[in-house]
Each structure stands twice: as C-alpha cells, then as structure tokens.
Amino acid sequence: MEVILFRMKNLFLLLAFSFLMVTCDTLTAEEIARLSFTETSNTELNVEEVSLELKKGEKIHYWTEIDVEYENDLSLVYDIEVWKDSVKLGGLQGNAFETNPTMMEIKKSFGSKTSWSFAGRMFTNTIKEDGNYTFFAVIRSSDNPTLKLNKAELVLKK
Numbered sequence: 347m348e349v350i351l352f353r354m355k356n357l358f359l360l361l362a363f364s365f366l367m368v369t370c371d372t373l374t375a376e377e378i379a380r381l382s383f384t385e386t387s388n389t390e391l392n393v394e395e396v397s398l399e400l401k402k403g404e405k406i407h408y409w410t411e412i413d414v415e416y417e418n419d420l421s422l423v424y425d426i427e428v429w430k431d432s433v434k435l436g437g438l439q440g441n442a443f444e445t446n447p448t449m450m451e452i453k454k455s456f457g458s459k460t461s462w463s464f465a466g467r468m469f470t471n472t473i474k475e476d477g478n479y480t481f482f483a484v485i486r487s488s489d490n491p492t493l494k495l496n497k498a499e500l501v502l503k504k
Contacts, residue, residue, distance in 0.1 A: 375407050375503035379481070383498040387425075387484035396502070397480045404473045404504050410442045413463035413497035420460075421488040424468070424500050429480040440468035442485070442498070463497070 381394035400406070410424065422442040428435045445466020453462045473479070485498050 377501055377503050378406075379502040381481075381483050381500040383485045383495065383500075385495060386422075386487045386493070388486055388489070391484060393482055393484055394500070395480060395482045397478055398502070399477075400473045400479050400504075401476050402473055405470055406473065407470045407503040408438070408440050408468045409465060409501040409503060410440065410445065410468055411465045411497060411499040411501060412442055415459070415461045415492075415494040415496065416490055417458045417460070417492040418490065419488065420490050420493060422498070423486050425484050425486060426500070427482040429482070430475070430477045432480075438469075438471070440500075442468070444468065465501075 378398055379396040381396060383392060383394060385392055387393070408424075408426075412422070414420070414422070424438075424440040424442060426438040426440065428438060445464070445468055448464050448466035451462075451464035451466075453460065453464075455461075481502065483500050485495075485500070487493055
C-alpha cells in the first residue's frame with residue numbers, strides 16, 4: 347500500500363510540475379510585437395502592421411489587452427493577415443472576448459452599461475518555415491455606437 351501511495355504521489359507531482367511548466371511558458375513568453383488600435387475598422391480600415399524574422403518551430407502566442415466601455419452587447423474581433431517573404435499565407439481571426447488564460451480582469455456592469463478590461467491569450471500557432479513574416483491586423487466590432495475603445499492591443503509573444 348505504501349508503494350502505491352508513493353507512486354501516486356510522484357505521479358501527481360510530475361503532472362503538477364508539467365502543468366506549471368506549460369502554464370508558465372505561456373504566461374512568461376517573450377513579447378515580440380505590440381499593435382495598438384485607437385478605433386475599430388468597421389467603416390474605415392485602420393491597419394496596423396509589424397514584420398518579424400521568425401524560425402521554423404517557434405510558437406507564436408496571440409494575446410489581447412482590452413479596456414472598453416459599451417452598452418448592451420458587443421463583439422470584438424481581430425482580423426490578421428500573415429505574409430511570409432511578401433507572399434500571403436492566409437488569415438487568422440481572434441475573438442478578443444474569448445481568452446485563456448485571462449488575467450487582470452475587471453468587469454463592471456450596471457444596467458445595460460459595461461466597463462471591461464483584461465489581458466488574455468486568444469490562440470497559438472507554430473511557424474512552419476524560417477522567414478520574414480509580416481502581420482497586418484485590424485480590429486472590428488459589432489455595430490454599437492456606444493463603444494468607447496480605451497485600449498485595444500494585439501500582442502505577439504514567443
């Protein structure tokens with residue numbers, strides 16, 4: 347019985363350590379770019395861009411830092427085009443309100459008015475080949491004239 351408990355304890359510690367390593371890697375990843383938006387691209391395109399030298403196998407974590415005020419409902423989405431060495435690879439989309447993990451979240455609602463700020467990871471992808479990658483991004487929202495965009499930043503980490 348002691349041997350089984352000892353092995354279970356060791357297995358639990360190994361799993362806990364593995365979980366912490368994966369979580370810490372995501373949370374402590376190095377920031378490599380930050381794209382800031384002052385308005386959405388619903389009526390006029392407000393494109394931000396950044397070029398980065400990336401290596402095959404690098405994991406890119408797409409984070410958002412948001413501070414918004416609005417009434418009723420709102421959706422907020424980043425549309426991202428990825429180019430490698432001047433060739434378009436495709437597009438990515440990240441819902442700014444669907445993050446995991448979410449950190450430093452403060453959400454206040456009173457009636458139909460909401461004030462919400464947080465930072466969180468939207469998704470991760472892996473670079474398939476070495477090269478110069480250019481990321482073009484916009485942020486779009488649902489039709490909501492009450493939206494006040496205090497902060498909207500797309501943060502790339504590796």
